[in-house]
Amino acid sequence: MTTTGVPSTTPGFSDPDSSSPGFSGPGEPGQLGDSIxxxxxxxxxxxxxxxxxxxxxxxxxxxxxxxLVRIELPGTSLQAVYGVLAAFTSAGLTRRIEPSGSPALYERRVGDNHHHVICSSCAAVRDVDCAVGEAPCLEPNDAAGFVVHAAEVTFWGLCPDCQAATA
Amino acid sequence: MTTTGVPSTTPGFSDPDSSSPGFSGPGEPGQLGDSIxxxxxxxxxxxxxxxxxxxxxxxxxxxxxxxLVRIELPGTSLQAVYGVLAAFTSAGLTRRIEPSGSPALYERRVGDNHHHVICSSCAAVRDVDCAVGEAPCLEPNDAAGFVVHAAEVTFWGLCPDCQAATA
DNA sequence: TGAATTGTTTTGAGGAAATCAAGACAACTG
DNA sequence: CAGTTGTCTTGATTTCCTCAAAACAATTCA
Incomplete structure (x- = not known):
């Protein structure tokens, strides 16, 4: 019951917490519980x-x-998931992104300034460590007097699969 | 799957004209009518x-x-505005952006690869001609095999007014 | 260990943004 | 000026997300 047979598209990033899949009750240790x-x-x-x-x-x-959650925890409500995600995000445990034309997406990779590349055809998302220099675009020439504290970059393109399908 | 929100690369940006305020009927000339x-x-x-x-x-x-439209054209429906914007955007006459936490915004400036800076406090939006080089971020080091054809950059910060209000 | 406290989840309603569909209507063509 | 085609109005619907009250569970403290 570790894996739920989920159509996973997991890329490189993962927490070094592979085991302790089940919920054993209150006081649950484990790295997931600890980070919460x-x-x-x-x-x-x-x-x-x-x-x-x-x-x-x-x-x-x-x-x-x-x-996904309902597979192992059938009683869970959608609002609970929204609540969990809101709590996680405001606690800095997850990050929320809102690509154009898509509902909000969540990721655990937080605290580094990484960006995303999204397939215009199938909406697949991958992380991108931004390229030029260390913090490209973070210093626009003229920001109209704004004090900039964050830059969000979204690349749009075709993923390998959709390239193959097109060719 | 639509490509809604993907920055348009359509050329043909026409300079704003301030005249010809009234609608004089079909066959209306004027720069606005012409560009349509x-x-x-x-x-x-x-x-x-x-x-x-x-x-x-x-x-x-x-x-x-x-x-705004209803001021001069009271009979107009909201759906008409949505229809007009969809037609304009797919024709490359306007561009649609979708900042996080805001409904979609539309602008006439199209065909150049410009970006936006948004005030986290009051949601004011200004254009930004992206800084580093000519097309910064357009070539991420590792795009996970994607063929990238557009980059969208959003800066978040405080606008001059909100800076003043905070100080 | 067991009750108090506090935070979380469930249940149900509601709202904002945007889309879809059908018929009425207006702009361009010849 | 009539025909054709595209646009607008009207009304319903969908998607995504939030709010509120009450039931409930995790942690704290006696």
Missing amino acids: RRSGLKVTAPRLAVLRALDDSPHTSAERLFA | RRSGLKVTAPRLAVLRALDDSPHTSAERLFA
């Missing part, structure tokens, strides 16, 4: 399930996470 | 009104454009 506790949040089954699903499938919508 | 006709679209009162409103207020939502 460390953020000042209570450890619950829905939260562990969402975090585990996000490890398997980064860049995933609330609705899809809901479907 | 040149895009292969019929010239109608709602379309002229939307285009004019976008000249006055760039980076504006459909709902707000609806309010």
Whole structure:
């Protein structure tokens, strides 16, 4: 029951927490539980399930996470997933991105300034460590007097699969 | 799957014209009407009104454009505005951006690869001609095998007014 | 260990943004 | 000026997300 047979498209990133798949009750140790506790949040089954699903499938919508979570935790409500994600995101445990034309996606990779490349055809998402220099675009020539504190870069293109399908 | 929100690469950006405020009927000449006709679209009162409103207020939502249009054209429906914007955007006459936490915004400035800086506090939007080199970030080191054809950059910060209000 | 406290989840309603569909209507063509 | 084609109006619908109240569970403290 470690893996749920989820259509995973997991790229390189993963937490060095591979085991402890089941929820063994309150006081649950394990690295997932610890990271939740460390953020000042209570450890619950829905939260562990969402975090585990996000490890398997980064860049995933609330609705899809809901479907994944329900496989192992059928009683979970969609609103619970939204609640978990809101709590995680405001605690800095997850990051939320909102690509054009897509519902919000969530990822566990936080705290580094990475960006995303999205397939215009199939909406696949991959992480991109931004290229030029160290923080490209973070210093626009003329920001109209704004004090800039973040830059968000989204690349649009064709993923390898869709390139092959087109050719 | 649509490609909604992907930055348009359509050339043909026409300079804003401030004159010809009224709609004088079919066959309406004027620069606004011309640019609509040149895009292969019929010239109608709602379309002229939307285009004019976008000249006055760039980076504006459909709902707000609806309010603006209704001032001079009270019979116009919200769906008409959505229709006009969809037609304009797919014809390359306008560009649609979707900042996180905001409804879609539309602008007439198309065909150049410019970006945006948005105030985290008041949501004000300004154009930014991206800085480093000519097309920064357009060549990520490792795009996971994607063929990248567009890069979208959003800067987040504090606008001059909100800086003053904070100080 | 067991009750108190606090935070989380469930349940149900609701709202904002955008889309779809059918018929009425207006702009361009010849 | 009539025909053709595309646009607009009207109304319903979908998707994504939030709010609120009450049931409930995780942690804390006696």
